[in-house]
Amino acid sequence: MSIFGQDPEAIGKFAASLPVPEFQKPSLNISKPLHTAKVAIVTTAALHQDGDGFELNDSDFHYETLSRQARNLKLGHHSVNFDRGGFAADLNVVYPIDRLEELADIGIIGEVANNHYSFAGNQSASVSEIRLDSGPRCASEMHKEQVDVVLLTGT
Amino acid sequence: MCTLAHVFEAAGLSTVVLTPLRAVAERMSVPRTLYTDFPLGLSLGKARDAQFQSEVLLAAFELLKETEGPVIRDFPVRVSATDGEPLVCGLPPRLNPDLHPAVDEAQALKSAYDRAHQKSNKTSVGMRISAEQIPDALAKFVKIAEGEHWEDLGFSAASIYGTVHDIRTFYEELACELAEGPIAPWATEQWFYAQTEAGAIILKARRAMRDNQVAQSVWFGLAPAGRE
Numbered sequence: 064m065s066i067f068g069q070d071p072e073a074i075g076k077f078a079a080s081l082p083v084p085e086f087q088k089p090s091l092n093i094s095k096p097l098h099t100a101k102v103a104i105v106t107t108a109a110l111h112q113d114g115d116g117f118e119l120n121d122s123d124f125h126y127e128t129l130s131r132q133a134r135n136l137k138l139g140h141h142s143v144n145f146d147r148g149g150f151a152a153d154l155n156v157v158y159p160i161d162r163l164e165e166l167a168d169i170g171i172i173g174e175v176a177n178n179h180y181s182f183a184g185n186q187s188a189s190v191s192e193i194r195l196d197s198g199p200r201c202a203s204e205m206h207k208e209q210v211d212v213v214l215l216t217g218t
Numbered sequence: 219m220c221t222l223a224h225v226f227e228a229a230g231l232s233t234v235v236l237t238p239l240r241a242v243a244e245r246m247s248v249p250r251t252l253y254t255d256f257p258l259g260l261s262l263g264k265a266r267d268a269q270f271q272s273e274v275l276l277a278a279f280e281l282l283k284e285t286e287g288p289v290i291r292d293f294p295v296r297v298s299a300t301d302g303e304p305l306v307c308g309l310p311p312r313l314n315p316d317l318h319p320a321v322d323e324a325q326a327l328k329s330a331y332d333r334a335h336q337k338s339n340k341t342s343v344g345m346r347i348s349a350e351q352i353p354d355a356l357a358k359f360v361k362i363a364e365g366e367h368w369e370d371l372g373f374s375a376a377s378i379y380g381t382v383h384d385i386r387t388f389y390e391e392l393a394c395e396l397a398e399g400p401i402a403p404w405a406t407e408q409w410f411y412a413q414t415e416a417g418a419i420i421l422k423a424r425r426a427m428r429d430n431q432v433a434q435s436v437w438f439g440l441a442p443a444g445r446e
Contacts, residue, residue, distance in 0.1 A: 064444045064446070065444050066404075066442050066443070066444040066445055067442060067443035067444050068257065068258055068259075068299065068404070068442055068443075069257070069299040069300050069404055070299075070444070071255075071299070074238075074239075074258065075241065078239040078240075078241045078242050079241045081242060083220070083242060083245050083246050084221065084246065085246075085247075086224050086246055086247045087247070088247055088287070088288065089224060089227055089228075089247060089248075089249040089287050089288060090227070090287075091227065091232070091249050091250065091284060091285055091286065091287045091289075092227055092230055092231060092232045092233075093232070093285060094232035094282050097279055097282060100232075105219075105222060105226070106261075107219040107222070108261075113344070119376060119379075134339055134340060135339050135340045136340055137340070137341070137342045137344065138342040139342075140259075141345060141380075141383050143382075143383075143386075143439055143440070143441060143442045143443075144258070144442050144443055145257070145258035145259035146257050146258065146259035146260055146299070146403050146404050146406075146407060147259060147342070147386075147387065147390055147406070147407070148265070148390045148393070148394065148401050148403075148404070148405060148406030148407060149259055149260045149264075149265040149401060149403065150259065150265075150342070151338075151342070151387070151390045151391045151393075151394045151401075151406065152265040152266055152394040152401040152406075153265035153266045153401075154340065155262060155265075155268070155271055156260050156261065156262045156263070156264065156265040156271065157259070157260075157261050157262070159261075159262050159271055159275060161268075162262070162268065162271050162272050162275055163275070165268070165272065166272065166275065166276075171276070171279075172279070182219075182222065184219065186221070190221045193221055193222060193225065194221060194224075194225055198221070198222050198225035198226070199225060199229060201222075201225075201226075202225060202226050202229035202230075202231060203229070205226070205231060206229070206230070206231075210231060211231070211232060212231070212232045212233070212234070212279075212282060213223075213226050213231050213232070213233045213234075214233075214234055214236070214275070214278060215219045215222060215223055215226075215233060215234070215235045215236065216219070216236050216261040216262070217219045217236070217237060217261060
């Protein structure tokens with residue numbers, strides 16, 4: 064038997080069978096030029112700092128705020144079925160904060176946001192909580208900081 | 219993640235999603251998606267490869283030029299979960315023959331874990347137990363492998379899951395300290411279960427729980443699906 068997380072066919076079947084909410088065709092916002100844009104990362108890897116964290120179940124829809132300087136982060140996405148060694152070796156493989164800093168230093172992006180955000184990947188089937196509550200609140204936080212572009216990563 | 223992209227785009231922000239699950243992005247009409255054929259857990263593809271990670275980001279940001287969505291573009295490089303170099307990571311010799319090999323091993327490796335923690339300034343150990351408690355936790359799994367009931371050792375379903383998480387994380391983090399260079403996808407997991415005494419005893423305990431008719435919901439998640 065193959066290891067599930069190493070088997071693209073099994074993962075593909077799993078992804079195709081996942082119940083997902085339906086969305087209308089989106090209207091895309093046109094960002095200001097990238098070299099002038101402020102960029103934030105939002106990850107669903109449940110990253111958090113010591114003392115914070117996420118519940119094991121799918122009812123935890125809150126988000127954690129990660130300061131631009133924070134590197135002492137814990138990987139809260141704990142599933143045994145994905146590779147965790149990559150994060151152990153290099154947090155940028157999940158949360159590319161150092162890469163953003165480098166892109167800002169050479170002028171490819173305008174600015175790195177002071178705050179970034181982390182959610183748990185496992186959410187309720189309806190995802191109504193992050194659609195109506197924590198997601199819009201997180202967007203509001205980013206607007207306050209005048210973020211232009213959001214890079215979303217998972218695990 | 220895909221839902222959040224819709225929420226943020228509706229709020230006026232420009233978004234781009236990195237995902238290895240193309241089918242999900244398609245079905246959810248995600249505004250802008252860079253499909254990355256990378257193993258789960260590796261959004262940027264390759265740990266300790268800054269150039270590769272930057273190339274992924276630049277490909278993602280290219281999508282910001284798109285004005286009509288949903289749009290999905292494929293990142294041209296695939297990263298396999300199984301084709302990487304195996305982890306070369308030495309294990310300590312037996313120090314205390316009175317201890318079970320897994321307990322002895324974990325005690326001997328604590329200094330490597332401490333170095334890893336100091337160097338990276340991060341650790342994901344602590345979901346249930348601390349690094350100091352790893353040897354004692356392994357001693358409990360020795361007893362489960364020998365037939366003791368898991369609940370008699372003080373575990374709940376949640377705590378046994380979290381304890382195994384912490385043991386595996388302890389080993390994977392110290393392995394990254396002991397091994398030089400890139401860490402291939404799944405290399406630390408393979409090393410943990412195939413080469414360490416700790417991985418072996420957890421698998422043995424898991425099999426014992428299965429054979430003793432423990433509820434699957436308790437033992438199944440103690441190792442990756444398909445790992446025997």
